Amino acid sequence: MNIVQLLLTRARQYPHAPAITFSGATTTFEALADTVTRMAGALQAQLGLRPGDRVALWMENRPEFLESLFACWVAGVCVVPVNAKLHGREVAHIIQNSGAKVVLTTAYLEGALRDQMGADEAAVTVIVADHQEYRSLALGEPIVCHDAAPTDPAWIFYTSGTTGFPKGAILSHRNLIFMSLAYYADIEQVAPGQTMVHAAPLSHGSGQYLLPHLFAGGHQVILPKFDVRQVLEAFTQYEGVSIFAVPTMITRLVQCVEQMPDWKGDVRTIIYGGAPMYFVDLVKAMEVFGTGFYQLYGQGESPMTITGLTRREHALAREAGDAVHLASCGVARTGVEVRVVDPETGHELGPGQLGEIVARSDCVMAGYWNNPAATASALRDGWLWTGDIGVMDEQGYLALRDRSKDMIISGGTNIYPREIEEVLLIHDAVSECAVVGRPHGDLGEEPVAFIVCHEGKDVSATELDELCLQHIARFKRPRDYRYIESLPKSNYGKILKSQLRTLLKGEAS
Numbered sequence: 406m407n408i409v410q411l412l413l414t415r416a417r418q419y420p421h422a423p424a425i426t427f428s429g430a431t432t433t434f435e436a437l438a439d440t441v442t443r444m445a446g447a448l449q450a451q452l453g454l455r456p457g458d459r460v461a462l463w464m465e466n467r468p469e470f471l472e473s474l475f476a477c478w479v480a481g482v483c484v485v486p487v488n489a490k491l492h493g494r495e496v497a498h499i500i501q502n503s504g505a506k507v508v509l510t511t512a513y514l515e516g517a518l519r520d521q522m523g524a525d526e527a528a529v530t531v532i533v534a535d536h537q538e539y540r541s542l543a544l545g546e547p548i549v550c551h552d553a554a555p556t557d558p559a560w561i562f563y564t565s566g567t568t569g570f571p572k573g574a575i576l577s578h579r580n581l582i583f584m585s586l587a588y589y590a591d592i593e594q595v596a597p598g599q600t601m602v603h604a605a606p607l608s609h610g611s612g613q614y615l616l617p618h619l620f621a622g623g624h625q626v627i628l629p630k631f632d633v634r635q636v637l638e639a640f641t642q643y644e645g646v647s648i649f650a651v652p653t654m655i656t657r658l659v660q661c662v663e664q665m666p667d668w669k670g671d672v673r674t675i676i677y678g679g680a681p682m683y684f685v686d687l688v689k690a691m692e693v694f695g696t697g698f699y700q701l702y703g704q705g706e707s708p709m710t711i712t713g714l715t716r717r718e719h720a721l722a723r724e725a726g727d728a729v730h731l732a733s734c735g736v737a738r739t740g741v742e743v744r745v746v747d748p749e750t751g752h753e754l755g756p757g758q759l760g761e762i763v764a765r766s767d768c769v770m771a772g773y774w775n776n777p778a779a780t781a782s783a784l785r786d787g788w789l790w791t792g793d794i795g796v797m798d799e800q801g802y803l804a805l806r807d808r809s810k811d812m813i814i815s816g817g818t819n820i821y822p823r824e825i826e827e828v829l830l831i832h833d834a835v836s837e838c839a840v841v842g843r844p845h846g847d848l849g850e851e852p853v854a855f856i857v858c859h860e861g862k863d864v865s866a867t868e869l870d871e872l873c874l875q876h877i878a879r880f881k882r883p884r885d886y887r888y889i890e891s892l893p894k895s896n897y898g899k900i901l902k903s904q905l906r907t908l909l910k911g912e913a914s
């Protein structure tokens with residue numbers, strides 16, 4: 406089944422319901438379905454695209470991203486969404502690696518794209534959403550939706566890749582339909598009139614979770630970027646709002662609402678994940694927004710769907726002061742098997758034992774595009790090896806430690822930075838922090854903490870050291886505290902520990 410059938414079904418059922426709002430203008434389901442079936446016709450007739458071809462979508466958050474995405478699917482074409490904040494050089498790599506024949510982009514990004522495409526430019530058609538040639542696609546002859554096989558590639562998701570060039574996880578129609586069904590089973594049911602606000606890039610998690618929400622008849626409000634005030638405004642303007650946010654976005658929303666004592670918004674569900682949400686930040690967030698939180702643990706290779714912590718579990722754990730479950734990322738999602746295994750042998754480990762997390766379900770990618778070596782290492786005997794280190798308790802709650810590459814090995818002992826970071830964040834002067842390993846002659850590595858203080862507050866290294874000694878083993882405490890203005894972050898808001906490590910390595914050499 407072609408996933409876009411879900412949109413076409415809803416357009417017949419609720420033609421006049423609002424589908425997308427951007428900058429005050431709303432498109433109904435009927436109008437959206439009309440545009441995308443016409444555009445699909447034009448993609449085939451005018452641009453010569455055939456089922457199985459790839460089209461890259463390099464756009465900021467705007468409705469044309471969605472029109473293009475759905476039109477490609479109606480035409481049987483696989484999309485390659487690319488984050489608008491990537492460098493033109495990275496985008497050129499993705500276009501070349503995926504073999505995209507067409508790039509749909511915007512006037513704002515076009516220059517950066519053409520600068521980098523070089524000799525490839527002749528082989529690729531670039532269509533700019535702000536120009537007439539894009540608008541004329543919507544005047545094409547409508548076509549019947551391509552009858553896709555469940556295994557046909559629908560979305561090639563280039564992993565954010567904090568180092569090196571990104572790899573393209575191939576997500577099939579079945580993968581995305583499974584992701585959507587798991588959304589309804591585990592997170593929430595959606596009805597027309599309910600709203601999802603998109604402030605995070607549509608090329609990543611926000612765009613993926615737009616699918617189940619829209620396909621159930623929900624109303625998608627697109628914001629051009631993450632702007633704290635605009636998000637809070639949307640929470641007050643619309644009813645029953647859901648949002649997908651990475652933890653750093655939630656922390657910024659909380660900090661802003663704390664300055665607005667009279668603020669009242671209608672938040673239904675805040676779905677968060679993609680990076681660690683620290684315990685103290687989560688408790689504060691629940692004080693401000695209530696307990697409508699859902700935490701997901703997933704990755705591009707198993708989109709949004711490995712484990713989850715439900716709103717009920719948030720409420721119960723908060724009431725019971727159960728820090729262990731609140732700091733976990735929940736249990737296996739419906740239809741997903743999750744194990745913790747020995748990274749060397751692949752044998753399943755028992756409760757309480759640390760190992761690599763592996764997962765198996767219909768959500769797991771088919772492999773990496775054009776990269777058999779990376780595919781063979783990530784997919785073994787039907788299991789996805791996530792590269793994340795974690796531990797599961799007797800009840801099946803999974804606690805993530807770190808990416809295996811973020812672990813610090815000091816004097817032969819493993820230190821998990823997250824454990825130290827959770828402690829440092831207890832201090833109310835600390836706004837953000839990141840702990841990484843610094844090369845050390847005898848020990849191999851030693852932990853160093855990078856600290857960002859709240860405006861107008863500070864804290865000494867001695868105080869932080871005492872705090873660590875109160876909570877964690879002596880050998881785990883940072884040997885150095887570095888105070889910085891802000892932490893380096895990726896385009897998705899993830900902290901780039903690789904940059905901090907490079908800085909320390911440079912100093913050491």
Ligand code: AMP
Binds near residue numbers: 682701702
């Ligand atoms: P990406 O493929 O860019 O979505 O990144 C996926 C990675 O983000 C995972 O492999 C984890 O390392 C991290 N991640 C995802 N969800 C969580 C979560 N709930 N808590 C901590 N880290 C997470």
